Amino acid sequence: MAGSHHLQQDVPRFLHKLLFMFSLAVVCASLYFILSGCCDFILVDSAKHLKQTSQLLPLTELFQRKNASFEKRATDVGARSASPVGSTGATGAVGAQSANVGKDWTATRRLPQAIIIGVKKGGTRALLEFLRLHPDIRALGSEPHFFDRHYSRGLNWYRNLMPKALEGQVVLEKTPRYFVTADSPGRIHAMSQEVKLIVVVRDPVTRAISDYTQIISKTPGVPSFETLTFHNGTEEALKVDSLWSPIWIGLYALHLERWLAHFPLEQIHFVHGERLVSDPAGELGRVQDFLGLQRIITDKHFYFNKTKGFPCLKKPEGSSKPHCLGRTKGRPHADIHPQVILRLRQFYQPHNLRFYQMTGQDFGW
Numbered sequence: 001m002a003g004s005h006h007l008q009q010d011v012p013r014f015l016h017k018l019l020f021m022f023s024l025a026v027v028c029a030s031l032y033f034i035l036s037g038c039c040d041f042i043l044v045d046s047a048k049h050l051k052q053t054s055q056l057l058p059l060t061e062l063f064q065r066k067n068a069s070f071e072k073r074a075t076d077v078g079a080r081s082a083s084p085v086g087s088t089g090a091t092g093a094v095g096a097q098s099a100n101v102g103k104d105w106t107a108t109r110r111l112p113q114a115i116i117i118g119v120k121k122g123g124t125r126a127l128l129e130f131l132r133l134h135p136d137i138r139a140l141g142s143e144p145h146f147f148d149r150h151y152s153r154g155l156n157w158y159r160n161l162m163p164k165a166l167e168g169q170v171v172l173e174k175t176p177r178y179f180v181t182a183d184s185p186g187r188i189h190a191m192s193q194e195v196k197l198i199v200v201v202r203d204p205v206t207r208a209i210s211d212y213t214q215i216i217s218k219t220p221g222v223p224s225f226e227t228l229t230f231h232n233g234t235e236e237a238l239k240v241d242s243l244w245s246p247i248w249i250g251l252y253a254l255h256l257e258r259w260l261a262h263f264p265l266e267q268i269h270f271v272h273g274e275r276l277v278s279d280p281a282g283e284l285g286r287v288q289d290f291l292g293l294q295r296i297i298t299d300k301h302f303y304f305n306k307t308k309g310f311p312c313l314k315k316p317e318g319s320s321k322p323h324c325l326g327r328t329k330g331r332p333h334a335d336i337h338p339q340v341i342l343r344l345r346q347f348y349q350p351h352n353l354r355f356y357q358m359t360g361q362d363f364g365w
């Protein structure tokens with residue numbers, strides 16, 4: 001009697017349990033199908049996208065580019081906000097060190113494989129800013145002045161200034177003063193025998209006036225260009241003072257000789273400063289070839305800004321707005337008497353010819 005009563009109670013309890021387990025199984029199965037359906041959709045979608053893009057690029061490159069553009073944005077924010085390192089650069093400050101921390105697990109800081117070593121007022125900032133458009137270039141925004149001013153800080157210090165880069169990307173910095181400092185060629189060679197060197201050269205007379213224009217903009221009360229260019233009180237009133245920095249920097253052959261004692265000519269690429277203004281895409285094409293990179297920066301990246309009188313970028317790195325270099329780049333020059341300019345042209349003539357012979361290129365100055 002008691003046994004049949006228990007049985008009567010157990011059957012509905014058992015049925016309840018069975019119903020509960022069945023419902024749970026139904027819920028789990030539905031969840032599984034819903035979720036796996038979604039994932040399939042996402043996977044299919046991204047696979048489609050990957051297929052479309054990889055028609056143009058190999059997968060590894062795609063991966064590197066994606067990381068690179070992501071990382072570039074991070075570095076640049078840091079580079080603008082950190083403190084400068086002995087820099088005379090127009091835009092830059094060194095901040096690469098903190099900007100990428102934890103952002104990319106495959107990128108590392110490396111010593112530069114390419115350096116824009118000169119020349120001051122040649123158009124080095126324009127070149128660097130244009131090169132930054134390339135996804136395979138990681139460029140330091142400021143001038144680190146390592147080989148001329150901060151060498152005692154050591155290579156680790158220098159390396160830590162560099163932006164993080166992925167394998168296959170070219171790390172680049174620019175310090176125009178390297179070209180004219182005696183120790184730089186040997187020191188750079190000691191760092192790397194393979195490093196690629198870039199020199200932006202410009203008519204040394206215009207370059208000297210540009211240099212002087214910068215000097216007077218920073219230091220009021222500087223004597224006139226003529227006074228500083230010619231030796232005062234000498235028999236030959238028009239003897240050029242080749243030791244005055246704006247004149248001395250333009251003795252390109254003299255400086256190049258020191259570099260050629262350490263590096264073969266093929267390892268040095270000369271950018272034609274005037275053509276960098278008249279045909280930036282052409283000059284950039286040659287620089288990309290020299291760096292062993294795909295020609296990605298082309299004339300579609302530039303437009304000529306009539307107000308500025310210089311080529312500007314349609315879309316600089318990390319922005320969608322057109323951008324020209326700052327006020328100190330491409331500014332009106334100090335007014336110099338034509339006779340002085342003529343005398344300086346004569347002075348530079350033999351030096352220029354020697355430079356053309358050494359490089360195998362006629363720059364037409």
Ligand SMILES: Nc1ncnc2c1ncn2[C@@H]1O[C@H](COP(=O)(O)OS(=O)(=O)O)[C@@H](OP(=O)(O)O)[C@H]1O
Pocket residue numbers: 088089090119120121122123124125126176210211276277310311312324325328329330331
């Ligand atoms: N696209 C574009 N926009 C503006 N300026 C341009 C450009 N391309 C080349 N240049 C020339 O660059 C000259 C400045 O050279 P640098 O950047 O090497 O100067 S610096 O040494 O870093 O101070 C600067 O010299 P100045 O004209 O004397 O100001 C320019 O002539």
